[in-house]
Amino acid sequence: MKLRLLVKVLTGVAIAYGTTVALNRPSYAESATFYCSKSNGVSTTFVRTQDGKNLPMIHWVSNYFSGEGLTPQQRCQEISRRFQSNYDNGTLRYIKAGVLNRQPVVCAATQKNAACTDSTLLFTLKRGSDADKIARKLFDRRALAAGNVVNQSGGDTSNDPVQIDFEAYLYFVPSQLNAGASNSP
Amino acid sequence: MNWRKLTLIPCVGSLLITLSTWAANVSGSKLSQPEKPPTLPSVQQLYSSAQGITVKVMSQAVLGSGILLQRQGSVYTVLTNAHVLRAGGSAYCIQTNDGRIWSAQVPKTHRFGQNDLALLQFRSTATVYTVASLGSSPAVGDQVFAGGFPIAEDGTRKKGFGFTTGKVSLVLHKALEGGYQVGYTNDIQKGMSGGPLLNRRGFVVGVNGMHAYPLWDAPSVFADGSEAEPALHQKIIHLSWAVPIETVLQVPSLLTPKASQVQLKLNDS
Numbered sequence: 001m002k003l004r005l006l007v008k009v010l011t012g013v014a015i016a017y018g019t020t021v022a023l024n025r026p027s028y029a030e031s032a033t034f035y036c037s038k039s040n041g042v043s044t045t046f047v048r049t050q051d052g053k054n055l056p057m058i059h060w061v062s063n064y065f066s067g068e069g070l071t072p073q074q075r076c077q078e079i080s081r082r083f084q085s086n087y088d089n090g091t092l093r094y095i096k097a098g099v100l101n102r103q104p105v106v107c108a109a110t111q112k113n114a115a116c117t118d119s120t121l122l123f124t125l126k127r128g129s130d131a132d133k134i135a136r137k138l139f140d141r142r143a144l145a146a147g148n149v150v151n152q153s154g155g156d157t158s159n160d161p162v163q164i165d166f167e168a169y170l171y172f173v174p175s176q177l178n179a180g181a182s183n184s185p
Numbered sequence: 186m187n188w189r190k191l192t193l194i195p196c197v198g199s200l201l202i203t204l205s206t207w208a209a210n211v212s213g214s215k216l217s218q219p220e221k222p223p224t225l226p227s228v229q230q231l232y233s234s235a236q237g238i239t240v241k242v243m244s245q246a247v248l249g250s251g252i253l254l255q256r257q258g259s260v261y262t263v264l265t266n267a268h269v270l271r272a273g274g275s276a277y278c279i280q281t282n283d284g285r286i287w288s289a290q291v292p293k294t295h296r297f298g299q300n301d302l303a304l305l306q307f308r309s310t311a312t313v314y315t316v317a318s319l320g321s322s323p324a325v326g327d328q329v330f331a332g333g334f335p336i337a338e339d340g341t342r343k344k345g346f347g348f349t350t351g352k353v354s355l356v357l358h359k360a361l362e363g364g365y366q367v368g369y370t371n372d373i374q375k376g377m378s379g380g381p382l383l384n385r386r387g388f389v390v391g392v393n394g395m396h397a398y399p400l401w402d403a404p405s406v407f408a409d410g411s412e413a414e415p416a417l418h419q420k421i422i423h424l425s426w427a428v429p430i431e432t433v434l435q436v437p438s439l440l441t442p443k444a445s446q447v448q449l450k451l452n453d454s
Contacts, residue, residue, distance in 0.1 A: 146378045
């Protein structure tokens with residue numbers, strides 16, 4: 001009996017908590033929120049879905065590109081913000097590969113054949129990366145129900161750089177944070 | 186290969202926990218509806234048979250689920266989604282219901298075209314596994330059961346076998362991109378792609394692959410490239426979607442050694 005009471009109290013707390021969260025949500029109810037949070041200690045871009053699930057999108061694993069001036073946490077926050085702004089602007093429909101400033105990039109797009117721009121840029125890839133493959137994997141996350149998170153690290157068996165840990169090949173050019181800044185040599 | 190050993194233990198543990206919890210829950214629910222013909226399996230039996238034919242597809246991470254489709258001698262063919270394989274590397278493993286992990290290969294021949302289907306094969310000489318019995322596509326209103334291995338929200342912890350009930354809500358005359366044609370109300374979570382959709386008799390009638398409520402909006406596109414009208418699009422995104430089993434069987438080279446048997450099983454409904 002006491003247990004049942006406890007359950008009810010906990011449920012009440014949960015509802016109250018849920019309500020608070022709902023009230024604090026910045027935009028209208030039927031929208032998704034992209035945010036950076038830790039998952040098992042790893043900076044991860046999450047999406048909170050319309051039906052209230054928190055799904056990981058991208059793990060930002062290593063300090064591989066700390067030489068670029070951004071920690072994984074900073075890249076995670078910046079790229080989560082870019083997902084959100086493209087979502088809010090209605091430009092996050094497709095995710096496609098492109099070229100920007102002579103670098104392979106992954107960007108959001110309203111049309112499958114749209115070109116990448118500074119405002120639709122999601123992140124930059126190292127030269128030689130298979131941007132099409134990465135874009136496809138990310139777009140698959142939209143509605144298809146595979147289990148893994150893009151950029152899951154830890155591979156030690158495959159020779160394909162994308163498959164080993166494509167996380168390690170993602171980096172972000174700081175100057176591209178300022179849209180339109182000239183960062184081409 | 187230490188990671189294989191590591192994944193094994195939590196998988197098996199969670200399976201047992203899930204099963205016992207589920208059994209406890211089921212006992213109080215409306216299982217023995219009197220209007221059901223006595224020949225139908227119980228929901229516990231459906232759960233068990235679904236669990237027996239559903240496997241976990243893994244590479245470096247858990248990619249999704251699969252269905253034990255066929256056995257030819259010691260070689261087992263697993264059916265899953267193309268996007269499940271796309272999510273991982275080129276080295277795949279299968280974890281069967283007994284917790285064993287098998288190295289798996291993609292058969293050389295490319296069979297499914299644009300349909301979101303793929304095959305894996307592994308060899309087991311020691312253990313004999315039951316493979317799926319195949320049905321035919323369900324109709325609107327049919328009760329269906331979806332199986333698979335949902336991942337936890339943090340993307341790492343294993344939740345064990347998932348089994349959800351619902352009914353078919355929409356069957357499209359024209360398939361969506363990837364061959365998705367059967368829309369149903371069962372909850373499909375990340376990780377359940379490639380798992381079976383079963384009818385009330387326990388026959389596999391489809392392959393799970395697409396969940397309701399996409400993470401962001403994009404047009405629903407048919408296999409022929411045309412886009413669904415807004416009203417239909419709204420219906421589509423509120424349902425889970427499977428590729429019907431007939432689409433799998435349209436591939437002539439598939440299942441040839443047991444074609445007659447498959448034909449028999451197809452006649453069930």
